[in-house]
Amino acid sequence: MSDIPTSHPRYKSLMTRQRLAEHAVTGVVSMEGLTSHGRGEAFDYLIGEKTPAVALEAEKLAARVLLAARHPVLSINGNTAALAAPQIAELQQASGAEVEVNLFHRTEERITLVTNVLQDAGVVVSEGPVERCVPLPHDRGLCRPEGIGDADVVLVPLEDGDRCEALVGMGKIVITVDLNPLDRTSKMATIPIIDEVTRALPNIAAECRRLRAAGDTLVMPESFDGKYFLAGAVEAIAETLRHALD
Amino acid sequence: MSDIPTSHPRYKSLMTRQRLAEHAVTGVVSMEGLTSHGRGEAFDYLIGEKTPAVALEAEKLAARVLLAARHPVLSINGNTAALAAPQIAELQQASGAEVEVNLFHRTEERITLVTNVLQDAGVVVSEGPVERCVPLPHDRGLCRPEGIGDADVVLVPLEDGDRCEALVGMGKIVITVDLNPLDRTSKMATIPIIDEVTRALPNIAAECRRLRAAGDTLVMPESFDGKYFLAGAVEAIAETLRHALD
Numbered sequence: 001m002s003d004i005p006t007s008h009p010r011y012k013s014l015m016t017r018q019r020l021a022e023h024a025v026t027g028v029v030s031m032e033g034l035t036s037h038g039r040g041e042a043f044d045y046l047i048g049e050k051t052p053a054v055a056l057e058a059e060k061l062a063a064r065v066l067l068a069a070r071h072p073v074l075s076i077n078g079n080t081a082a083l084a085a086p087q088i089a090e091l092q093q094a095s096g097a098e099v100e101v102n103l104f105h106r107t108e109e110r111i112t113l114v115t116n117v118l119q120d121a122g123v124v125v126s127e128g129p130v131e132r133c134v135p136l137p138h139d140r141g142l143c144r145p146e147g148i149g150d151a152d153v154v155l156v157p158l159e160d161g162d163r164c165e166a167l168v169g170m171g172k173i174v175i176t177v178d179l180n181p182l183d184r185t186s187k188m189a190t191i192p193i194i195d196e197v198t199r200a201l202p203n204i205a206a207e208c209r210r211l212r213a214a215g216d217t218l219v220m221p222e223s224f225d226g227k228y229f230l231a232g233a234v235e236a237i238a239e240t241l242r243h244a245l246d
Numbered sequence: 247m248s249d250i251p252t253s254h255p256r257y258k259s260l261m262t263r264q265r266l267a268e269h270a271v272t273g274v275v276s277m278e279g280l281t282s283h284g285r286g287e288a289f290d291y292l293i294g295e296k297t298p299a300v301a302l303e304a305e306k307l308a309a310r311v312l313l314a315a316r317h318p319v320l321s322i323n324g325n326t327a328a329l330a331a332p333q334i335a336e337l338q339q340a341s342g343a344e345v346e347v348n349l350f351h352r353t354e355e356r357i358t359l360v361t362n363v364l365q366d367a368g369v370v371v372s373e374g375p376v377e378r379c380v381p382l383p384h385d386r387g388l389c390r391p392e393g394i395g396d397a398d399v400v401l402v403p404l405e406d407g408d409r410c411e412a413l414v415g416m417g418k419i420v421i422t423v424d425l426n427p428l429d430r431t432s433k434m435a436t437i438p439i440i441d442e443v444t445r446a447l448p449n450i451a452a453e454c455r456r457l458r459a460a461g462d463t464l465v466m467p468e469s470f471d472g473k474y475f476l477a478g479a480v481e482a483i484a485e486t487l488r489h490a491l492d
Contacts, residue, residue: 005383005384007383008408010407014278017277017278017281018278020277020281021276021277021278021280021281024277024280025277030267031263031266031267031270031271031277031280032260032263032264032267032280034267034270034277034280034281034284035263035266035267035280035281035283035284035287036284037281037284038280038281038282038283038284038285038286038287038288039284039285039287039288040284040288041281041284041285041288042284042285042286042287042288042289042426043288045428137251137253138251161256162254180288180291181490182291182490182491227491230491231491234487234490234491237487238484238487241480241483241484241487244427244428244480245427245428245473245476245477245480
């Protein structure tokens with residue numbers, strides 16, 4: 001797997017793919033997760049491979065909401081762990097949120113593998129028995145009753161639209177990180193962050209540290225305008241397209 | 247891997263992913279190929295998951311060029327074989343083109359696996375010793391001197407931009423099938439077809455049959471306007487975005 005020449009114009013992107021592929025061999029990442037990553041790559045290209053101003057606004061709001069929450073949980077899947085374990089550790093430290101592993105293609109073996117990747121990066125992972133707290137078919141509905149089941153705010157990076165919708169339906173505030181502004185995940189989220197996960201999480205963490213240092217009392221907003229963030233992301237893509245063939 | 251409920255709104259797309267994942271287990275598809283597929287998925291979503299009018303124009307031109315060629319070759323990689331082996335057989339029959347397997351992540355074992363998938367679908371695959379006919383680093387430059395090496399027209403679905411550029415640099419007419427109109431593959435191609443491969447290949451085959459039935463003498467065009475096809479695809483995406491959040 002070392003046959004990618006450094007001269008290749010998409011070297012960095014291909015190396016990230018290779019890292020995910022290696023994680024797929026061990027089982028941290030599901031094979032379907034590799035394809036999901038590709039979808040994300042395409043949209044990252046279209047938003048210019050940098051954090052759009054409107055995404056930074058969403059990230060700052062997410063930080064405020066995580067700090068104002070009664071019980072915030074970061075729900076982490078295989079792709080997020082493989083791509084961003086150190087950034088999850090940083091965000092956990094800055095926000096005080098609980099971290100729970102939650103997988104679309106769930107097996108006990110993969111739960112352990114993903115947990116290990118996170119722990120190796122310094123994340124404190126909440127473990128324990130799961131129940132079907134989220135009304136979804138198959139094992140995707142399983143989570144810890146005293147974890148995601150009890151949370152009022154859940155951050156779900158690189159999530160499935162179905163699960164996002166079900167969590168919102170349970171009355172939770174759902175923060176997503178997903179590069180596709182047209183995906184159901186983004187459309188369903190309370191706060192959709194349209195940004196790449198290794199850029200988004202440190203931005204949220206930095207804002208958490210800033211807010212904590214400022215020492216203000218943080219009040220949970222009463223309503224959210226998710227569509228504002230989506231419209232901004234679509235505009236960022238449209239702007240890329242206008243210059244794409246120059 | 248059968249835990250995708252049929253009620254899932256993206257069931258068809260997830261099943262295709264699963265099929266590719268199964269081909270990745272056997273080695274027909276490289277793991278990086280799974281990610282490439284995801285990139286394609288995103289752009290297919292953006293062009294509306296149907297053949298844009300401008301892509302059909304490109305497909306009809308491709309048919310004409312394949313029939314007018316001295317020595318047309320279809321260069322097939324793992325993803326294309328996994329997704330579209332029957333459609334490759336149909337196009338080979340309709341166009342009379344030679345089929346050669348050519349892989350980015352090349353091993354003799356994968357060459358055999360991909361060849362078997364194609365042969366099982368009725369494709370006649372040209373095999374034999376390869377040489378570095380295409381000026382590229384590593385094994386990506388290997389092909390049969392009397393196959394792709396000798397071809398005047400090469401159809402390279404789901405190809406790498408580097409290889410596409412190198413083939414064009416050798417004076418060949420290169421037809422690509424790729425869903426990303428902004429990719430170097432599409433920008434470098436003589437005739438970039440911006441469409442999903444299982445839709446594009448049958449459209450080309452149908453036009454080959456129509457042209458053959460009409461019995462006209464087919465003359466190779468002297469020049470091509472690839473940018474026209476790219477601009478049309480970008481416009482199709484822009485149109486999707488204009489209505490994305492309605």
